[in-house]
Structures are given as C-alpha cells and as structure tokens.
Amino acid sequence: MIEVKGLVYAYNGQKAISFPDFTINSGEHCLLLGSSGSGKTTLLHILGGLLRNYRGSVITLGQELSQLSESALDAFRGKHMGFIFQKNHLITALSVEDNLKLAPYLAGTNIDEKRISEILERLGIDSKRTAKVTEISQGQAQRVAIARAVMHKPAIILADEPTSALDDTSCEQVIQLLMEVARENKASLIVATHDQRIKSYINKQVILTPKL
Amino acid sequence: MSVIKLVWNYLLAKPLNTVLNIVLLALGIAVITLLLLFNNQLQENIAKNGRGIDLVVGAKGSPLQLILCNIFHIDYPTGNIKLNEAERIAKNRLIKQAIPLALGDSYQLFRIVGTNQQYADLYEMQLAEGKWWTKNLEVTIGSNVALLGKLKMGDVFASAHGMTEGGHAHDAHQFKVVGIMKPSNTVIDNLIFTNVESVWIMHEEHAEGEEEDHHHHDDPEDHQLEVSADFKPSVLVPSVSANDSTHEITAMLLEYRSPMGAVQMPRIVNSQSSLQAASPAFETARLFSILGVGVDALMAFAYVLIFISGLSIFIALYNSLKERRYDLAIMRSMGASRLKLVFTILLEGILLTTVGSLIGLGLGHGILALIANLIEEAQKAGVTALVFYTEEWILLAGSLLLGLLCAIIPAWQAYKTDISKVLAGN
Numbered sequence: 337m338i339e340v341k342g343l344v345y346a347y348n349g350q351k352a353i354s355f356p357d358f359t360i361n362s363g364e365h366c367l368l369l370g371s372s373g374s375g376k377t378t379l380l381h382i383l384g385g386l387l388r389n390y391r392g393s394v395i396t397l398g399q400e401l402s403q404l405s406e407s408a409l410d411a412f413r414g415k416h417m418g419f420i421f422q423k424n425h426l427i428t429a430l431s432v433e434d435n436l437k438l439a440p441y442l443a444g445t446n447i448d449e450k451r452i453s454e455i456l457e458r459l460g461i462d463s464k465r466t467a468k469v470t471e472i473s474q475g476q477a478q479r480v481a482i483a484r485a486v487m488h489k490p491a492i493i494l495a496d497e498p499t500s501a502l503d504d505t506s507c508e509q510v511i512q513l514l515m516e517v518a519r520e521n522k523a524s525l526i527v528a529t530h531d532q533r534i535k536s537y538i539n540k541q542v543i544l545t546p547k548l
Numbered sequence: 549m550s551v552i553k554l555v556w557n558y559l560l561a562k563p564l565n566t567v568l569n570i571v572l573l574a575l576g577i578a579v580i581t582l583l584l585l586f587n588n589q590l591q592e593n594i595a596k597n598g599r600g601i602d603l604v605v606g607a608k609g610s611p612l613q614l615i616l617c618n619i620f621h622i623d624y625p626t627g628n629i630k631l632n633e634a635e636r637i638a639k640n641r642l643i644k645q646a647i648p649l650a651l652g653d654s655y656q657l658f659r660i661v662g663t664n665q666q667y668a669d670l671y672e673m674q675l676a677e678g679k680w681w682t683k684n685l686e687v688t689i690g691s692n693v694a695l696l697g698k699l700k701m702g703d704v705f706a707s708a709h710g711m712t713e714g715g716h717a718h719d720a721h722q723f724k725v726v727g728i729m730k731p732s733n734t735v736i737d738n739l740i741f742t743n744v745e746s747v748w749i750m751h752e753e754h755a756e757g758e759e760e761d762h763h764h765h766d767d768p769e770d771h772q773l774e775v776s777a778d779f780k781p782s783v784l785v786p787s788v789s790a791n792d793s794t795h796e797i798t799a800m801l802l803e804y805r806s807p808m809g810a811v812q813m814p815r816i817v818n819s820q821s822s823l824q825a826a827s828p829a830f831e832t833a834r835l836f837s838i839l840g841v842g843v844d845a846l847m848a849f850a851y852v853l854i855f856i857s858g859l860s861i862f863i864a865l866y867n868s869l870k871e872r873r874y875d876l877a878i879m880r881s882m883g884a885s886r887l888k889l890v891f892t893i894l895l896e897g898i899l900l901t902t903v904g905s906l907i908g909l910g911l912g913h914g915i916l917a918l919i920a921n922l923i924e925e926a927q928k929a930g931v932t933a934l935v936f937y938t939e940e941w942i943l944l945a946g947s948l949l950l951g952l953l954c955a956i957i958p959a960w961q962a963y964k965t966d967i968s969k970v971l972a973g974n
Contacts, residue, residue, distance in 0.1 A: 377972045378968075378972075381968045381971070381972070384881070386880075386881060386967055386968045386971065387968045406885075406886065407885045407886070407887075410880065410883055410884065410885040410886070411883060411885070413880075413881065413882075413883050414882060414883015414884070415883065417881075419878075419881045419882070421878070421971060422973075423874075423973075425874050425875070425878050427875050427878070427879075428561065429554075429557040429558045429560070429561035430554070430557050434553070434554075434557070438554070438879070438882065439882045439883075441550070441554075442879050442882045442883050442884035442888065443882060443883035443884075444883070484882075496971075
C-alpha cells in the first residue's frame, strides 16, 4: 500500500536526509523509530502528503504523491489519511462535536451524524459531545483527536509522537486504543516515535539513523 | 458545520475583540448614516419648500432671515413693508406672479399665514376635506396642525399675537376651520392659512387694544362696503384699493417672467430704501455652506472612526492568525485546500464589517427616529427615520470592501503557511 524507494528530502539550504526503502502492506502497522533529528517527522509528513518536494518515489495507494497538484494532494489527504499529532491540537473555538464535523466538512464530504455518535461512543466520550474542547481533560482531548482522525474511515492513520508525553499507563492505553481503532476501521497505523515503550506493540519497524 | 459557523465560532471565541471591532465600525457608520439621512432630507425639503419662488421681498434686515421666515417659516419676520411699495414691485413687467404674505399670529405655535389661493397653487397643496379659505377669518389648516393642535372641521379658535407661546390672545375675533389639507411632508403641514385681510383684522384689533390713540381704524370689512366708482383693486389684495398706503404685509414671493428678472429685480428692489430682496436658492446655498463646515467635521470624524475600526480589525485578524497557525495547519492536514482557508479568513473580515455596518445603519436610523420623536423642530422640518437612500447600499458595499481589505494580508499569510513546518513544531 505504501512503497518508498530511494527517498531523499532536503529542506531549503540544509543537508539532505535519505531514507531507507520500505513497503507497508494494507492493514499492516508500522513504527518509524529514531531519535530527535533523525527525520521521522519529515518521513511521516512525506507519507501523509504534507511535504511534496522530495526526490525518489513514494507510492501511496497506487499514487505517486509528488505527481499530485497541491489541491489534489489536499483532497487525497482529506480522503485517505487521518492524522494524530503529539499536541492533540483541537480547534478551541469549536465544541467536541463541531471539531469532529470539521473533518468531513474540510474534506468536502457529507457529515454523517450516525458516524459521530458511533465514534464518540466507541471512545467513551459520548457525554462530552457538546462540551467545549477547553472544558475537557487531556485524556479526553486525545480521544477526541483520535476520533477526528478516524471520522472519515481513512486507509492510513499517521500518528506523530502520540505517547511521548504520557506516563506508562496512559501510554499503553493510547497505543492499544490506536491499534484497536485502526483495526476496526481497517486502516494501517503508522507511528513516528522515539518512545521505546511502544516497540513491543508493533512488529514492523523502520529504523531511522540521525544524519551525520 | 459550515464555513459561516466556523468563522462565527472564531469570532465568538474572542468576544471582547469582536465587540470592540463591531462597535467601532458601527459608530462610524451610524454617524455617516445619520448625517446622510439628515442632510439629504433637509436638502430635499428645502428644495420642495422653495420651489417656484425666485425672489422674496421683505423689510430690510438679514436676507437669510427673510428666507427662513417666509419660505421655511422658521425664523421671525424682519418687519413689515407697505402694501403700495410691494405693489409697485409686483406690477413690474419682469414679474409673472407675486404672492403676498402676512404673518404675525399663531395658534399653539403653529403660524398663521395670510395669503391667497396662488400660494396653494404654487405648492400644489391638496385638501383632505373641506375647502380653501375664501372669506375673512376662514382658515384651511395643515395636517400636523389638525393632528397636534387637535382641530377639526368647523372648530373655532382665537389666535395669539406673535409666534411664541404666551402671546397676547386676540380674543375678539375667532378663526373658523373650513378645510384640512393632506400631509405633504413640507412646512405646509404646520401652517394655518387664511387671507391677508384676516391678519389685518387681528392686528388692528390688537393695535387698538394697546394703543388707544391709534387713528387708522379701518376694518377691511368696511372697505368692501366702501367700493366707489373709482375703486381700483390692489393687485396683491384685491379688497383694498391700489396704492393703499395704510396697510402692510410681511413679505411678497415673486416668480420671474424671464431669466432677465434674476438680473434686474434684486437690484430694483434693493435700491428702494425700505425693501430688500433675497433669493431662496442663493441663501439656502449659503446656509448649507455654513452648516457644511460642521457636517464636514462630523463626516471626517466618522471616517476616522471607520479607519480605526479597519485598523483594529486588521490587527485582530493578524494576531489571531498567529495563534491560529496550528489550527490552519491541522485543517490543511484534514484535507482543506489553501483557497478554502483563504476564503475562511476573508469571510471573517467581511462578516465583522457586515455586522458592524448593519448595526451602524440600524443605529443611524434609530437615533434619527429618536431625534424626530423628541425634537419637535425635526418633525416640523419633515425629517423621518423611515427613509432609505441608495447611499446606504454604498456604505454597506464599502464595509464589505473594508472587511476584504483588512483580511487580505492575513489571508495571504495563511495561504503561504508551510503546514509541515508548523505541525513539526518549529
């Protein structure tokens, strides 16, 4: 489903980072492991279509990402990708429900109320549906972020350091939940992290070494 | 979820900022609306009130006062002029029409105007009921007089001397209402019309009352009886003889036969020691240029307010955009295109200024409604809040443009945001 070959990325005026070749099959989970500066966030962004100007080949769902125009890439992302970031950034001006509705709205698809109820129930935050996101706890916010990422049943869920700020118990809960949700939605989970604690959960690992 | 809801929620998330921006713009727009409504209506009414009158002839004094008194019925008369002197002017071949006016009395502050049918024709006055004044002491009243003065057909009333409240009451004679006019939204609505003779009757009685040795006791009703073989009626007041030197009128409204009148008549009139001529067009233009200074200053103030509100909206959008860079990047990651985000930010600016200007327009009309209700003079000047001018659409469109302008730089910043960099946290 994802095929990376001869991938090199260079930020403006900085030394290029080259990445190992790898393939991720449909429904397979994968860890992108590496310390800070090893380029794992860069790789995650390239796989997710947030960065375009790479050299080499990244074929996702049969599509070479660099060949898509900016707006086609936006649409591609909106349809097939779900992102979870370390900060679980939610739109504070909106309620929990509206944060979830934002995803299909921005991707230009229909808003499915049933799907929202289903996901909120699944993640146990049903009671916070109309709450403001500033009024919910950190753990609940993370669940809302996960809900938002899987709202549109993406083929790939990309998570950037989802557990690094959490204690051991929360870390285990979150990675378990992510894997469950990914399996339920038949999605591949790709996690970029330096968190050694989650190594044991996902077998497939791409090890990134810091640039020299 | 819609783009409007998203933008609205962003505005609600910063209530103080949003309220400040809206209030600033609304105040500016309200001042402009108020001036616009007031100025336009005043000018329209002045044009309506002064139509067909080329020159006003009255006693020496302020020409502006002459116009204000005899056309707009606001100021006090400059004095009286002799009927025979007025007559000489009226007979000039350059004059197409001359209408006499005799002022001096009022009823409940509504002025009583002694004139003839020509005046009604000139202003195209229309009757709602009854008939025009013909005989002495008959009056036809304006719609406001009937309404506010609580007068109806057949009512009789005594006038008071002067144009202020508490004047000496002329109890000896009573006016009788024979007609009520339709509303015209001009000063006519506030006037009581009778013939010139009736005003004389009142004042001769008045003069008699106060000056016992007054020797001009000639009741005009007696005049009509005194018709002799060589009686030549006056062109202005046919009931008295031509060249009558005893009667006086307040002023005379002139209409020229040809444009030559405008060149010659003022000079002819002003060369006579006791008379003065004033052109309504010239004097009202002068009045507006005097008022204009104040209006311009207020306008400038309003534009400063709008400029500040524009600046404030720009700063608010610019700052909130900095805080929202992460929001925008997240939205991009969820599939929003650049243009969608640009549109969102432009819409935020437009929504702010639209709400602000709508409130401002409402406020402008509201304040004018208040003024019209509380201040009688505004009512008398025919100013109402229930008029809408095309300029108000221009104000609204201008506000939209202002919103767009304020949002363009922030929107451009959103457009070129590097989402990957923002999301990576550096």
